[in-house]
Amino acid sequence: MIHLKNLSKTYSTEEVETTAVNDISLEVKEGEFLAIMGPSGCGKSTLLNIIGLLDSFDTGSYSFLEKEMFGLKERDRAMFRKQNIGFVFQNFNLIDELSVYENIELPLVYNKIGKADRKIRVEEAMERLNISHRSKHYPQQLSGGQQQRVAVARALVNRPRLILADEPTGNLDSKNGNEVLELMTELNTQGATIIMVTHSSYDAGFSSKIITLRDGIIVGEKVNQRQIEII
Numbered sequence: 001m002i003h004l005k006n007l008s009k010t011y012s013t014e015e016v017e018t019t020a021v022n023d024i025s026l027e028v029k030e031g032e033f034l035a036i037m038g039p040s041g042c043g044k045s046t047l048l049n050i051i052g053l054l055d056s057f058d059t060g061s062y063s064f065l066e067k068e069m070f071g072l073k074e075r076d077r078a079m080f081r082k083q084n085i086g087f088v089f090q091n092f093n094l095i096d097e098l099s100v101y102e103n104i105e106l107p108l109v110y111n112k113i114g115k116a117d118r119k120i121r122v123e124e125a126m127e128r129l130n131i132s133h134r135s136k137h138y139p140q141q142l143s144g145g146q147q148q149r150v151a152v153a154r155a156l157v158n159r160p161r162l163i164l165a166d167e168p169t170g171n172l173d174s175k176n177g178n179e180v181l182e183l184m185t186e187l188n189t190q191g192a193t194i195i196m197v198t199h200s201s202y203d204a205g206f207s208s209k210i211i212t213l214r215d216g217i218i219v220g221e222k223v224n225q226r227q228i229e230i231i
C-alpha cells in the first residue's frame with residue numbers, strides 16, 4: 001500500500017537546517033498496524049504527515065496505492081487524502097463551530113456523498129462510538145474522551161483504507177485511551193491499515209509492527225507478537 005524509498009525532508013529556517021526525515025525507506029502492507037516510536041523531535045510527526053499527504057518531501061519517492069506522490073500538486077494530493085485516509089490527532093482537531101454531527105459529517109461532504117447517505121453513515125458512526133446522545137453538542141461541551149470519540153468517528157465515517165493516528169491517547173486517561181486503542185485494533189481486524197505515532201510502549205503493544213526513529217532515521221524494526229496472537 002505504501003512504499004517509501006530514500007525519502008528525505010529538511011526544514012530550513014534562517015538559522016538552522018533540520019533534516020527531519022533522513023533517507024527513509026519503508027514498506028507498509030495493506031492490513032498492517034504499524035507503530036512509529038522514538039524520542040521527541042526524531043521526525044515521527046513529519047513522517048506521518050508525509051504519509052498522510054498533508055506535507056510534501058524533498059527527495060526520494062513515495063508510492064501510495066501504486067501511484068507516485070512525488071511532485072503531485074496539492075489539489076491532487078488532497079483528493080487522494082480525502083478519499084483514502086482518516087486522521088486522529090492528539091488534540092482531537094475538531095472544528096469548534098460545528099456540532100458533533102457536523103464534525104463527523106465533514107469527510108462525507110468533502111467526498112460529495114448525498115445527504116440521505118450521509119445521515120445513515122453519521123448515525124452509524126455515532127452509535128459505534130457511543131456518542132449519539134451528544135450529536136447536537138459542540139466540541140467544547142464535551143469531555144476529552146468524548147471529543148476523541150468524535151474524532152475517531154470522523155476518521156472512520158468515510159471507511160478509509162488507511163487511518164493515521166498521531167499520539168491519539170496523549171490527552172486521554174487510561175480508560176479512554178484504552179477505548180481508542182481497542183477501537184483501532186477492531187478497525188484493523190476489519191481491514192483498515194493503521195499507522196500510529198506514539199512514545200508509549202504500552203500503546204505500541206497494540207500494533208503488529210513497531211519501527212523506531214532517531215534523528216530522522218529508522219534505527220529499529222520489529223514484528224509485534226501480541227497482535228499476531230489476536231489475529
Ligand code: ADP
Nearest residue numbers: 011012018020039040041042043044045046047
Ligand atoms: P516528532 O514528531 O518525533 O517529535 P517532528 O517530526 O515533529 O518530530 O520534528 C522533527 C524535527 O523537525 C525536529 O527537530 C523539529 O524541531 C523539526 N521541525 C518540525 N516541524 C518543523 C517546522 N515546521 N519548521 C522547522 N523545523 C521543524
Ligand code: ADP
Nearest residue numbers: 134139140141142143144145146147149175176
Ligand atoms: P466520557 O468518559 O463518557 O467521555 P466523562 O466521564 O469524562 O465522559 O464525563 C462525564 C460527563 O460530564 C459527561 O456526560 C460529559 O458530557 C460531561 N462533561 C465533561 N466535561 C464537560 C465539559 N467541559 N462541559 C460540559 N460537560 C462536560
